[in-house]
Amino acid sequence: MSRITRGGLAEEIVAHIRGQILGGELKPGSKIDQEQIALDLDVSRSPIREALVVLGQEGLLDITPRRGAFVARITREDVIDHYELFGLIAGRVAAMAAELLDAEQRKELRAIHVQFQEATDEEGSKLNNEFHQLINSCAPRRTRWLLRHLERSIPAGFFERTPGWKHEAVADHQQIVDAISAKDPDAARRAMETHLHEAGVAAANALEQLGFWKDSE
C-alpha cells in the first residue's frame, strides 16, 4: 500500500476491499477477516473498521455487532434494480436539464458529445463523466448527493469494461442530447431511463464476467 503519510487511509482501504468484492476475490456470504486485511495492507484495524462501516452503509457488507462483517449477497436482480432507481433519479434530472439548461450549456453538451463519439475507450470514461456532470449540474443539492451515492455503491465506470459499451453509450447519449436540445423534458427522461437501464444490464454482465457470482457458497 502506498503509505502517503496523509490522513485518509480508510478511503484507500474502502477502495481496496470494494475491489476485492466486486472482483470476486471476496465471495458473497464470506466473512471479512479484519486481522487478515490488516496483515495484507500492513495497517492497523482502526482504519479498517472505519472502512467497513462505509461499505456497510453502501450495502456491500452486512455488519452484525459481535459477529463481524460479511460480504452482502448481491443478486443480479439487485444490480438491475439499483440501476433502475438510478435511472429514475437521473431521468428526473434530465427532464429538469431539458427545461433549465441555457443555450450556452446545451451547446457545450453537444460539444462534449461530439468529442465522446470520436474518443478512444480510455478518454471516453472522462468525457462520459463530463457529459453526465453537466446534465446533473442543474439538479438541487440533495439530488446530486444521492446520485453520487448511487454511483458509488455499485461503482459506475464498471460496465466500461464491457466490450462495445461506448457504441451503445453513444447511441443513448444521442437520444439524450436530442431531447435536451429540443427542450423536451419527457423525452429526456425516457432517454436517460433507457440509458441507465442498459448500463445496469452491462454492469451485471461485467460483474458476472469478473467472477462475482461464481460459486456463491
Place this chain on the structure above:
Amino acid sequence: MSRITRGGLAEEIVAHIRGQILGGELKPGSKIDQEQIALDLDVSRSPIREALVVLGQEGLLDITPRRGAFVARITREDVIDHYELFGLIAGRVAAMAAELLDAEQRKELRAIHVQFQEATDEEGSKLNNEFHQLINSCAPRRTRWLLRHLERSIPAGFFERTPGWKHEAVADHQQIVDAISAKDPDAARRAMETHLHEAGVAAANALEQLGFWKDSE
C-alpha cells in the same frame, strides 16, 4: 449512557449525535469535538469515530481528513428535495403495489387504514409504519434498502411532531388506499408523491420549530 455490555455502542452514539443535530443543539457548520462527546457519553473515541463515519455517509456531517467533522449546512431546500426524491421512489413502489398486491393484502391495507383513522397520535406512528411497510413489501430488495436509507438520513417520524399531522396523513392515505384498491398504478403513484411532498413540508417546519435553523454558525 446505558452501558448495555453488548457491542453496538456506535449505533447509540449515532442516535445521540443525530438527535443533537436535528434538535438544534449542534448548529450547522459547527465542528464536532470528538473529545467532548467522549467526555459527555463517557466512552472512548473509537466508537465515536465509527459513528461519525455513519453520519457522514448519511449526509448529516461533512468530514474532511485531518480537519474534522462538521455539521452539514442542510437547507430547507435540501429537506424538500430529499422528500421529493423519497416520493419519487415511494411513488414507483406504490404503483407496483397497485398491480401486485392481492385481494387479501389490499384488504389488510384497508384494515390498517381504518385503525389509523381512529388511532391516537401515539399509536398512529406505529400504524403509519405498518401502512407503508405493507405497500413497500412488494418492492425489490434494493429498492427497500434505499427507502430505509432515505427515511433514516432525515428521520421519518419527525414531522409527527407537527400538530394535526395525522389529519393530513389520513386524507393522503385515503387517496392511496383508494388507488391501490382500484388497481390504478398511476393514481397510486401520484397520491404517494403528494403524500411525501406534504411530509417534506411538515418535516421542514418541524425542524424549523426545533430551532434547527436558528443562527446557523
Place this chain on the structure above:
DNA sequence: AGATTGCATATTGTATACAAAATCCAATGT
C-alpha cells in the same frame, strides 16, 4: 452414532497511547 456441554482459542469492540498535522497566539517585522 449423534447431540450436548465445557473449555481453549480466535475475533470483536472499546480503551488507551503515540505520532503527525492543523490550529492558535504571541512576537516580530514592515
Place this chain on the structure above:
DNA sequence: ACATTGGATTTTGTATACAATATGCAATCT
C-alpha cells in the same frame, strides 16, 4: 495598525492493548 512567522497547544489519525463475546473442538452423555 496589519501581516507574517515560529513555536506551543490542540486535535486528528493510526497503532497497540485489553476485556468481553463468539467460535470451534474435544470429551461426555443419551
